[in-house]
Amino acid sequence: MGRDWKRLAEAIKEARQALRLTQVDLAHAAGVSESTVQNLEAGESRTRIPTSLPKIELALNWREGSAQAVLGGGEPALSVTPPDSDAGTVTELPLRIVQELADGPLLDTTVLDLTPLGSDARMIVVVKGKPDASPEQIRKDLLAWAAAQRHLENLGGSEDQSPSANEA
Structure with missing residues (x-):
């Protein structure tokens, strides 16, 4: 089964933009270089999973393993349900924190x-x-x-x- 790197690139870019982050902001939040974010958003095929992906997941509020899910055709799982969403409740953060984030x-x-x-x-x-x-x-x-x-x-x-x- 092939990995869809273009799909992951779009998912990362969309999540970053939804959080109103620049590539530099995301790199800083994840503790990676700006070129790492640029390369991931370029969507070039790779033979190995970058070790930076878990850091990117964390910075995007994705659950661990979300990038792998996207590569396989799935969707990222959020660590926090967006406050304006009616999809459910918080999975990892107290409600008062989610309210403050909103x-x-x-x-x-x-x-x-x-x-x-x-x-x-x-x-x-x-x-x-x-x-x-x-x-x-x-x-x-x-x-x-x-x-x-x-x-x-x-x-x-x-x-x-x-x-x-x-x-x-």
Whole structure:
């Protein structure tokens, strides 16, 4: 059975656009290079499954194995049912989180690797604005997020600092 790489390319592109992400945004959220996203969206046939696919799945809010399903002719399974969908309920996130994700424009996302802090986990941050925010307010919010993001990224920078020394 052949793999439909063009189909996967379209599914990734559609999901990325639905999340209002650029290729650069998706690459950043997945922790892969921009060229990785570009290559996947180009839909060129491959002999092997890229090791980056699970990271892309995570960044697109797809369940693990969704890319394989799309390659085989199926559909990606969402980790979170879109809030405006009547297809069902949340499968992995608390309802209050889904509600927050539905409210306001998406300003930015990031995935932080917690390995420097002694964990194999990742922290996923989604920054949302007020639904009726003015461009001026969105700019102010993005500047505040940039400062907070720098702080978060520096948390694992020094092994001799205790976690409480890094708290705001």
